[in-house]
Every structure is written in structure tokens, then in C-alpha cells.
């Protein structure tokens with residue numbers, strides 16, 4: 147995948163060259179457990195990834211050794227905790243190659259990051275007749291916030307179509323851009339298809355008509371190097387839990403001039419400069435958007451997840467998952483009655499499929515009895531499923547700790563499910 151993604155950058159010095167990641171399974175304690183008496187084969191990584199010991203330990207250590215509220219304390223522990231929190235912001239900045247750490251706002255995850263932009267930027271900048279352009283493959287969290295904005299402002303949601311293989315129709319996308327387009331919101335990588343969108347190119351075209359661009363990076367950051375300056379986007383959102391970090395923490399990158407011009411979206415402690423009953427004034431970004439006591443332990447553990455990712459080497463991970471995707475594609479294509487949904491040329495490690503005569507939910511349940519964890523359903527992409535004329539798919543999604551034995555277990559379990567349904 148590293149070769150196909152736009153906005154990719156070289157690894158930091160010290161990252162090792164591409165090599166097998168077999169030993170890394172041992173970094174994830176949960177992978178040693180059994181499920182229903184079977185070895186756990188975890189292939190639901192697009193929903194959430196498992197956590198390495200380093201991340202689990204970082205969160206526990208924070209509570210054991212460093213816990214105090216941040217920013218407001220004069221005592222040593224509060225300053226120490228603040229330092230850890232802000233060091234994680236710097237790690238996120240480096241992960242995304244943002245120009246400055248003030249461009250990183252901590253949020254609960256991708257969903258909250260997108261909603262922040264919808265509430266703060268969109269509601270103040272859009273008016274009736276303005277257009278928001280998304281694509282058919284967006285996750286509900288990159289659809290519904292914009293529908294809410296449209297309902298409030300009179301703006302109009304436009305949707306760029308995709309082809310049968312699941313690639314964005316670039317000509318149609320370009321044709322939908324115009325003087326009314328104020329915002330483009332697009333996934334970097336589709337969670338349901340694995341399609342990698344040419345985000346730098348999309349940003350270029352969108353900027354040419356004066357639109358602001360938000361990239362939903364939920365499915366990208368753990369799988370490829372991301373460079374927001376190379377992509378050129380105005381906003382970039384991601385979730386820590388899909389990046390081997392904890393749940394309940396993520397971040398929004400926003401260009402500094404944009405963030406500084408945006409009003410707060412939640413009021414409370416830590417986001418103000420002064421408060422009086424007559425009027426209050428706001429802190430600069432990013433504090434302006436971090437009202438109340440944040441998920442400090444989550445932020446610290448997210449920093450540990452980024453350290454872990456970099457120690458393995460993001461380009462090694464990308465190469466490994468790319469090879470495993472090719473292996474998995476061959477294995478699944480060999481199964482009669484199996485139809486892959488999402489076969490675009492540039493793809494990340496997602497295998498979405500249907501099987502003749504077996505509902506995805508039934509398949510997921512049968513696979514579960516064999517310890518194989520996949521996801522079945524619409525994957526929070528109901529309009530996309532409608533586009534393919536199906537209620538949902540079964541989806542196996544890869545992470546750095548998966549290997550050929552996991553894919554073999556998946557393929558074997560699918561064949562046994564088929565035998566079961568055929569009464570063999």
C-alpha cells in the first residue's frame with residue numbers, strides 16, 4: 147500500500163526495511179487468548195485494533211505514577227501530567243507531519259473530530275445554496291454531520307459516485323466541483339471497500355474552486371505514512387483505537403489559520419481566556435476546542451501507540467499488509483460463490499465479500515464458532531451498500547500482527563460454512 151498512497155512520506159530514520167512481522171504477534175497479549183476453545187484469529191481491525199503491551203502499560207503507568215489534572219495546576223504532578231499530554235500532541239504532529247503542534251486538537255475520535263468541524267467551521271461559514279461534496283463510499287460519520295449542517299444552514303449535500311470496482315469516479319468528482327462548493331469531505335481509505343482515494347489530487351481540484359477539504363483518515367493512519375502537508379488538506383481526522391491506541395481518543399488536524407478563525411463548539415473550563423457574566427473570551431487553538439478535563443490517560447497512551455507504530459516502522463507495516471492483502475485476495479477468489487466487493491487498483495488491507503446463499507451475519511456467526519472474528523453488516527456505509535445492491539458484506543480487515551495463517555484460517559472457515567449450508 148505504501149506505493150499507491152498519495153501523501154505518503156518516507157519513514158523516519160532508524161525504521162527498519164520491509165521484513166516479516168511474525169514476532170510482533172507476541173506484543174499483543176490478547177492474541178494469546180483463545181475464543182470458544184479456538185485460537186483467536188482477529189480480522190476485525192477496521193472496527194478496532196488490538197493493543198500492544200506497551201500501550202496497555204503506558205495507560206496503567208500514567209495512573210500509577212503521573213495522574214493529575216492538566217494545565218491548571220501549580221504543583222509538580224500537574225505540570226508533569228501536562229508535559230506528558232503535550233508531548234503526545236507533538237507525537238501526533240510528527241505522525242501527520244503537521245507544521246505545528248497547535249494544529250492538533252484532541253477529540254474522542256474521528257466522529258467527534260468531524261463533528262467539531264461541522265459545528266464550528268461549517269455552521270459559521272455555510273449559507274443556503276452552498277454545497278458540501280462527499281463521496282458514495284463515506285462512513286456515516288462523514289455523512290450525517292453534514293446532513294445536520296445542511297438542515298440548519300440550507301446548504302446542499304452533493305455526492306460523487308464510484309465505479310463498480312469501488313474507485314471514485316474522478317471525472318464525476320471534478321464535474322461536481324464548482325463555485326458553490328464550499329467543503330469537500332472524503333475518506334482517505336474506505337472502511338468497507340479498502341479503496342484508497344487519491345486525496346492530494348482531490349485536494350488540488352477542490353482548492354482550485356476555493357473549497358475547504360476535510361480528509362477522514364480513520365482507516366489510513368495505521369496503514370501508511372500520512373503527510374498532511376503533502377496532501378494539502380485543511381482538516382484531517384483520525385481515531386486512536388484504530389492505531390493500536392485506546393478507545394475514546396483521537397485527533398483533528400486543522401490548518402492553523404482556519405482553527406484560529408473558528409469559534410468554540412463546546413464551552414467550559416480550559417477553553418477560555420477570560421470569563422465574566424457580561425462576556426467571555428476564548429483561548430487560542432487548540433485549547434479553544436478542548437473544553438473540560440480531557441482523556442489525559444488516553445492521550446498519553448495514544449502517544450505510546452504512535453511510538454510503537456514508529457518502532458515497528460510504518461512502511462514495513464504497509465508493505466506487510468499489502469502482501470497479505472494480495473495473498474488473501476487470491477485465497478478468497480479461489481472460493482466458489484464468493485464475490486469480492488471493492489476491487490479498486492489502489493487498496494488497503496480490507497477484504498469485503500458476499501457469498502452466494504449465505505447471509506453475511508450467518509457467515510460471521512459461523513466463523514465466530516471457529517474463533518475467526520470478522521465483521522458482517524453495512525459497516526456504517528448504508529448508502530454504499532445500496533450502491534452495490536446488497537444489504538451488507540462480510541469483512542476481514544488486516545493489521546500488522548496478521549499473517550498467512552490467519553488468512554488460511556479465514557478461508558478454511560468459509561469453506562466449512564459453505565459445506566454446512568449445503569448440508570455436506
Ligand code: PMP
Pocket residue numbers: 192193254255256257258285287288333335336337362364365385526
Ligand atoms: N470513518 C471511517 C472511514 C471509519 O472506518 C470509522 C470507524 N469505523 C469512522 C469514520 C468513525 O470512527 P470512530 O467511531 O472511531 O469515531
